[in-house]
Amino acid sequence: MRFDDGALFEQDVEALIQEIHTQYGYDFGGYARASVYRRVKRFLANKSISSMGELRKALFSDSYFFENFLQEITVNVTEMFRDPSFFLSLRTNVLPILSTYPYIKIWDAGCSTGEELFSLAILLKEEGLLDRTKIYATDINQKVLKQAKEGIFSASSMPAYTSGYYASGGKQEFSGYYSSNYGSVKFDASLIKNVVFYPHNLASDSSFNEFHLILCRNVLIYFNRELQERVFGLFDESLVRLGYLALGKKETLAMSEINNKYGLVDKSNRIYRKTG
Amino acid sequence: MEAAPKVIVMGGSWGGIQASLSVLQNLPETYSIPIILVLHRLRNQEGSLQEVFDKKLALKAVEIEEKEALRPGYVYLAPANYHVLLEKDHTFSLDVSELENYSRPAIDVTFTSAADVFSENTIGILLSGASKDGSSGLKYIFEKRGMAIVQEPEEAEVDTMPLAAIAMVPGCFILDTERIKAFLLSLHDR
Numbered sequence: 351m352r353f354d355d356g357a358l359f360e361q362d363v364e365a366l367i368q369e370i371h372t373q374y375g376y377d378f379g380g381y382a383r384a385s386v387y388r389r390v391k392r393f394l395a396n397k398s399i400s401s402m403g404e405l406r407k408a409l410f411s412d413s414y415f416f417e418n419f420l421q422e423i424t425v426n427v428t429e430m431f432r433d434p435s436f437f438l439s440l441r442t443n444v445l446p447i448l449s450t451y452p453y454i455k456i457w458d459a460g461c462s463t464g465e466e467l468f469s470l471a472i473l474l475k476e477e478g479l480l481d482r483t484k485i486y487a488t489d490i491n492q493k494v495l496k497q498a499k500e501g502i503f504s505a506s507s508m509p510a511y512t513s514g515y516y517a518s519g520g521k522q523e524f525s526g527y528y529s530s531n532y533g534s535v536k537f538d539a540s541l542i543k544n545v546v547f548y549p550h551n552l553a554s555d556s557s558f559n560e561f562h563l564i565l566c567r568n569v570l571i572y573f574n575r576e577l578q579e580r581v582f583g584l585f586d587e588s589l590v591r592l593g594y595l596a597l598g599k600k601e602t603l604a605m606s607e608i609n610n611k612y613g614l615v616d617k618s619n620r621i622y623r624k625t626g
Numbered sequence: 627m628e629a630a631p632k633v634i635v636m637g638g639s640w641g642g643i644q645a646s647l648s649v650l651q652n653l654p655e656t657y658s659i660p661i662i663l664v665l666h667r668l669r670n671q672e673g674s675l676q677e678v679f680d681k682k683l684a685l686k687a688v689e690i691e692e693k694e695a696l697r698p699g700y701v702y703l704a705p706a707n708y709h710v711l712l713e714k715d716h717t718f719s720l721d722v723s724e725l726e727n728y729s730r731p732a733i734d735v736t737f738t739s740a741a742d743v744f745s746e747n748t749i750g751i752l753l754s755g756a757s758k759d760g761s762s763g764l765k766y767i768f769e770k771r772g773m774a775i776v777q778e779p780e781e782a783e784v785d786t787m788p789l790a791a792i793a794m795v796p797g798c799f800i801l802d803t804e805r806i807k808a809f810l811l812s813l814h815d816r
Contacts, residue, residue: 356742382713382719383713383714384711384712384713384714384719384739384742384743385711385719385721385723387742388711388721388735388738388739389723425721425722425723427722427723427724428722432707433707568722570692571692571708571719571720571721571722572719572721575693598722599705600690600691600692600705600708600720601692602691605693
């Protein structure tokens, strides 16, 4: 199907966003629109759905279908050691400081299918901190949390992940962290024995604990300024003084109200520290 | 009446850096139309194309930050490993979703998004490259009555990308880099 009338399509999506909020409680009102429109078009094409009416009908009569839609609309693409220099910086600039705490709490916000979580756990293990660290891994989407818990990734990704691992300061044989089986690999479950998986919606849920480090990389790019501000407030509330906040390489606190309470630890990798 | 704002979106892969430098060199620093440049790069490559462009051009070259607003006088480079989209208010959105045509950034994504926002005021330029990325985006621009320009395949270092686009958008303009530059200068609103 073609959507020649862009304005009409956008109106329909706006109405759908409202209706999803009412029916299912998920609020996409604060999501950046260019990406939402693109994801909806993509979903329609992949499912061979030819009208918005048909989409509405399916979404509101079938909650399983809605779960699927939710997973496709929120981007869940991720990789291990994305931006190796970030992980190297975490290893050299942040973990040594965290190691001075008797007990470390980390929030991986928007953990998706867990690639970043396992990368982080490997770093913690190699720095001798894994046993006294508790990680809260949250996502809006329960289905991806389940995947993250399993720690099963495609074997075809391993060459790229392996070079990412070494570029990020990895010290071991990377293949020692997983076992291979028919085109997929399963990461050592002991890496996530101290991880709590928890559904959490950054657009509507509140602060639930205090952390020494919060990672939220490439999630805020999908939010408008207003929603970003809400999330920054939430992170600020959830960070101990002198705690760290790690954003994606292209995300910034610069425009936010909490900016003056934070210093940059690593500018190019967007690692901030709460000083105020 | 003031003319509606325009945008120039350019894409390339193999040979695209050199071709885009030829097109953009000598455009004045006050050039009135914002330029977005999507070049395929190695994933997780952290070196900076931005410095090369900034040094060689009169225009300011910057790597795109999310939510940044489009302004004239700038060449906006797509960051490695992100797709680049445009919002209705002429600000950038970034996206780390699936690769398209084995690429992120993908030229198709930015071309399509620019045409959704700027319609007939979109100028799409596809340069040298060893990929088919960009063709459907250029077609979309053309269908929205924007301008579709393809680098002369004989001049291109690798002609795969121009040839794919010409096959898909038979109505496009086929120009060498000198002519593309002359055309862009003719659009400059002094």
